[in-house]
Amino acid sequence: MNVQAMQEATRDAVKKKFHGKRYLVSRSPMKYPQHLERDYTRITNAYMGLLNDTLREYIPEIKALLDDYRDEAANADRPDAKGKNGDWQEFSRMLRRVLERAEVDLKKKTANFDLVRRLNDLENRAHKYSIREWKRVVRQTLGINIFDDYYDGKFFRENTRQWVLQNVDLITTIPKETLKRMYNVISGGQYAGKTAAEIGRQIQASYNVSKSHARFIARDQMAKLNAQITQRQQTDAGITEYVWRTVGDGRVRESHRHLNGKRFKYSDPPIVDPKTGRRANPGEDYQCRCVALPVFDIDGLTLPWEAEAKQQTK
Template identity: 40%
Template sequence: MDEQMHRRAVQELIQKKFYGHDVLISKYTPAFPSGIEREYDRLSRQYMRLLKETIEEEIPALKEQIMKERGTYRTDSINDVLSLMLEVFNKIQERFVEKEEGFDLRRKLESFANLTRKLTIKEWKKAVRKTLGIDILDDYYMGEFYRAIMDRWVDENVSLIKSIPGDTLEDIRGIIKSGFLDGKSTTRIMKDIQHRYNVGKSRASLIARDQVGKLNAAVTEAQQRDAGIEEYYWCDCGDGRVRKSHKRLNGRKFRWDTPPVVDEKTGRRCHPGQDYQCRCRAKPVFKFGTFNAPVAGKEGDTVA
């Protein structure tokens, strides 16, 4: 069946749902993948725990080295003293790399990407079924449809998560050096190290809460635009975490080719889910004559 015949067949299947109107707002608002967001957050904490365990394993040696050198060093031998302490620090880096290799971060992130894709497809099919009364073919969004989106997301997330231990360890190196030179107590230096680790852990958690929404948003946009959806209604999550600028957008209609302004000060524009830690969703607006997707016919026959 050629493209024109396919489009005509799809329109015949859905025309009764429009009751003579050209536009039909989705009767279902796709859900945000909150469960996957929580699982990614848990993963980020597990990853950072590898760093915590490594630091704690080497802390006794680090304390001993600081206390030993503090009692014996002379100003003219400070570089030698610091070099000895940083040898212990380098062991932390080496041991973390060993632990990290067995964690297999990329494979875990690929799993989250696939889960997000599957949930988003499921939610999209619900919107189509409840609004138009038809079923999109199960294998329509498989294969290469999302490959570029998912590969890019995994690459970016591996880079984001892996950067945190590196930045944290580099800052810890500075804490050791400056703490020793400033005459801070060993206890104070250890507390500063713990604080810096907690900052890194919080950053990892923020990335997790942000990135699942971004992937969900990218997949949603791809599938809606591919099916001929040109407009959507902005839907926030309706809880205390929704920022004011997004509340103002809630319930308003926008076009996929013209993202709304989400920050009046900077003029920054985003679709739902694309802003930082955004959990908003795009409720599709179906337009008669433009919706087009491989669907099952009335008797289960494929319209493709």
């Protein structure tokens, strides 16, 4: 069927729902995939756990090194440490060597983690979830059933493949960079005369910061993926406008709460940050879980639907 014929057939099928008007706001919003966000966070937590395991394995060695190279006053009662006192260059060389070995171990662990496959799975599930949601919203609002395999085509998958690659990059960088920072954390602590226990705590604190950073990425990226898929589905259906809808819980930021219930164009997103003037559609702002309530336009509607399935609607 060509586009024009499809549009006409669709218009006939949904006309009565519009009650003579041109626009019809979706009766329910696309639900935010909270469970996928949780699953992504689980992945990043497990991935960061590999770094934690590695650090734990090497901390005794690092502490011994710190003790060995304490300054003379601190090591006066330790004859075995003789000759190493205050040899900063030697300490530095030894520390780098330990961290290099830790890096090799971390690499082995992460290679077995299969991050690419896990994120691919997640992307797949996000895609399927979004199709299910979109079908539900269309059925509830327009009373028609979209073809099951319509969104399986290449067109809807290209950008999300890109998402997987980008996310693999984002996630793998974090433990690598954290381990690199450890040299400064440890040698800086030693230089400042901190105890091995204190430095151990600093290592843990530095790890914790990175872990929350990974969690931030999981939340942020799941929102972006979801927004990307839904926007593509909606614009493909000829939808150009939406009503902004927040999830309505305590985590919604002030500036987004302000947009709730208002109508915008995908091509002209509202300002989401009054300070910087940054603009975004729902889900595009960092860690945004807001969704777009599609505004169906009977004149531009292009939906591939199954005529026989109409009787399923209420």
